[in-house]
Amino acid sequence: MSVQKACKKCGYITEEDACPLCGSPTSREWQGYLVVIDHNKSKIAQLMGIGTNGKFALRVR
Numbered sequence: 001m002s003v004q005k006a007c008k009k010c011g012y013i014t015e016e017d018a019c020p021l022c023g024s025p026t027s028r029e030w031q032g033y034l035v036v037i038d039h040n041k042s043k044i045a046q047l048m049g050i051g052t053n054g055k056f057a058l059r060v061r
């Protein structure tokens with residue numbers, strides 16, 4: 001099973017070493033996540049500045 005990593009900047013969860021959204025390095029040290037299905041309607045996504053759908057970590061070290 002592949003390792004899920006989270007972007008240190010925007011929290012996007014990916015298997016890549018660099019975030020496909022913002023290009024920042026990703027970390028294996030993260031906790032909790034939020035699934036954004038419709039970022040235009042999600043208040044949480046707006047609060048976190050998320051402009052796309054996907055899985056986002058709540059806390060990244």
Ligand SMILES: [Zn+2]
Pocket residue numbers: 007008009010011012019020021022023024
């Ligand atoms: Zn990112």
